[in-house]
Amino acid sequence: MQEPNNIKDVMMLESVIKFIFDNIGQLVSTNKISNTLNSNHRKNSVNTVESYLSNLIDSYIIYKISRYDIKGKYYLKTGDKYYVCDLGLRNYLLGGVRDYGSILENIIFLELKRRDYEIYIGKYDEEEVDFVIKNNDGIKYIQVALSVRNEDTLKRELSPLKNIKDNYPKYLITLDYDTNDFDGIKQISAIDFLPGRTGL
Numbered sequence: 001m002q003e004p005n006n007i008k009d010v011m012m013l014e015s016v017i018k019f020i021f022d023n024i025g026q027l028v029s030t031n032k033i034s035n036t037l038n039s040n041h042r043k044n045s046v047n048t049v050e051s052y053l054s055n056l057i058d059s060y061i062i063y064k065i066s067r068y069d070i071k072g073k074y075y076l077k078t079g080d081k082y083y084v085c086d087l088g089l090r091n092y093l094l095g096g097v098r099d100y101g102s103i104l105e106n107i108i109f110l111e112l113k114r115r116d117y118e119i120y121i122g123k124y125d126e127e128e129v130d131f132v133i134k135n136n137d138g139i140k141y142i143q144v145a146l147s148v149r150n151e152d153t154l155k156r157e158l159s160p161l162k163n164i165k166d167n168y169p170k171y172l173i174t175l176d177y178d179t180n181d182f183d184g185i186k187q188i189s190a191i192d193f194l195p196g197r198t199g200l
Helices: 010-020 029-040 046-058 087-094 099-113 151-163
Strands: 062-065 067-069 081-084 118-124 127-135 138-145 170-174 180-183 185-189
Touching: 010 029, 010 046, 010 081, 029 046, 029 185, 046 118, 062 099, 062 151, 067 138, 067 170, 081 099, 087 099, 099 118, 099 127, 099 138, 127 151, 138 151, 151 170, 151 185
Parallel strands: 067 118, 138 170, 170 185
Antiparallel strands: 062 081, 118 127, 127 138, 180 185
């Protein structure tokens, strides 16, 4: 008997969920998921993975975010990212909290979603901007990092924002309880941003 929504293999569905949950905020493709599962002896097809992902998105278990080429001003067809609606469920399935940077990025994504922004992953040449967000006020760019008190980390996180030549607002959101301005790039604290004490 076939399961609802064409879910024929519950174990395969669980494998797809765990893969996505373990790779939140990472660029992935259905081919990569399929190949990874096949290498782990979970025989599948790309079409099966696409179907399961579609069901997960329709069920609001995960969100799929596409990429936007900032320089060329067009939407990219490959290299999506996925975020989860419930980090508690992720922790339960994966066996505890890990990847704090990815978790913070997911939390910021959910807050941006709650504030009703249109959200994309930004690409500028070979560099990535965590979020390009849009609403009636225009476009904003956001980088998310646990901490940028290390100089190399700060340089890495600021680099894609500095390379963008337009004048839209740019933000760096961290768990550091710091507020700074790096040549127009505003660093704000996630602790203030999440409860809404700091806007964008």
